[in-house]
Amino acid sequence: MPIEPTADVWGALLASCRIHGNMWLGKLAAERLFKLRPDRAGTYVALSNIYSAAGRWDEAAKLRRLMNDRGVKKEPGYSWVQVKNMVHTFSVGDISHPQIEDIYAMLDKLAGQMKTAGHVPNTNFALHDVDDEQKERTLYHHSEKLAIAFALISTPHGTSIQINKNLRVCVDCHTATKFISKIAGREIVVRDANRFHHFKDGLCSCGDYW
Template structure:
C-alpha cells in the first residue's frame, strides 16, 4: 500500500501509513523502506527522506541495498541537488549500478547540468556500453542546452554502433482491444478522426492559456514544426482516440512506456479541464491522475 500510494502521487498518505506502522511497533523491512523513500522522492521531501534513510540504518539496522542507494540519488536529483546526488554516489560503500547513474543522468537532463551529466553517462556506459537510454539521455541533455552539434555526435555514435533508440509508445484499451500509438502515428485506421480531434483540442486549450513547450522537442527545428510534432505525441493521440471512442464523463486510462514529457503533462492538465474527464496516465515510473486542470503529482515527477 505504501508503494502504491507513492506511485499514484499520494506521498503524504504513504508517509502517514508508514508512521502508523512505526507507532504500532511493526518493524519495517527493506522493501517497506524502498516504498517510503519512493514516497519522499515523488513529493520532494528531501529532509524527511534523509531522516528515514538514517532511521533504516541506525535504528532498524537494515543494510542499504542498491535500491535504497538509487532512491537517495533520485531524491537529491529530482530536487535539483545534483552535487549532493553525485557526492552520495561517490561515497557509496558498494560499486554504483546503472540505476544510480541513470537517476543522476535523468536529473542532469531536467536541470541542464552538462558537466555532471557527462560524468553520469560515461560511468553508466562503462557498465552497460550498449544501453540506448544512456546515449539518448545525454543527447537530450545536449539538445536541451542548445548544443546541437554535440547531440548530433551522440546520435551518430549510436548509429555507427548499431544502437537503436527506444521509441515512445502509448496505448489505450477500448472494449477489450488495445490500440497502440507512436509519435505522429499514421497507421491507425481512424487516423483522420484522431488527428482532427487533436487539432480541435489543441486550439481550444491554447485559447485557455496553454503554451506549447517547444523545448521538449530536442531537435533544431522551426517552432511551427516543433509544435506540430508536440501535437502528435503518442499519449496525445491515444487520448484523442479515447475521447472519440468512449462515452462522455468516463475516465480515460492511458499507458506509456517512457516518462511523460513536460509538454504532454501540461497539455493533459488543460485537456482534463476542457473535456471534464479524469485522465489517468501511467508512464514508466508512476501514475498521473489528471482532473479539473490539475495532476496528482502536483507537477513534481
C-alpha cells in the same frame, strides 16, 4: 555517498539534470552510465535532450552517431488504449487508424483550447534542429496525445481514460495532459515505463517529478 552509486542512482541524477538544464553535471552522470550500462539507450536520449535544449545541435548529433557506432537502438515509442474490449495502438505521427481524421480534428480542437488556457508547447527537448512550428506539430502528434484524443471521441463524457506507454512520457505530453484533464473534465491515468500518472483538474499525482 557511503556506497558506490549504482546505474539507477546515476540515471536519477541524469534525469534531474534534464529537468533543471544542468548540462555539465548531466554529461558527468552520462559518462558514468556509459561505463556502467553502455547498452542503455535512455542515457543517450536524455543527454541528447539536454544538448538540444541548450541549442547544442552538434553535440546532440555526435551523440546519435555514437549510438549508431555502438549499435545501441532506441525502442520506438508507442501508446495504447482499450475501448470496448479492443486495444488501439498509436505511434508518433500515426495515420493508420481508421478514425485518424476524427482523432486529428480532436487534437486540433484541443490545441486551440490549450493555447487559450495558457499552454505553450515545450520544444526544448525536440531532437531535431528544425523551426519551432515544425517542432510543435511533431509534439502534438506524439503517441500518447493520439491515444488520449481517440479515447475522448470514443468514450462517454465524464468517464476516466487509461493510457499505457512503453517509454517514459515526455515533458510536453505530461504538461499537455494536465491541461486536457481540466479542459475535457476527465481523469486521465497514464502508465509509462516509470510510473503511474493520475491527471485530474489540471494536476498530476507525480507532482511533476518522475
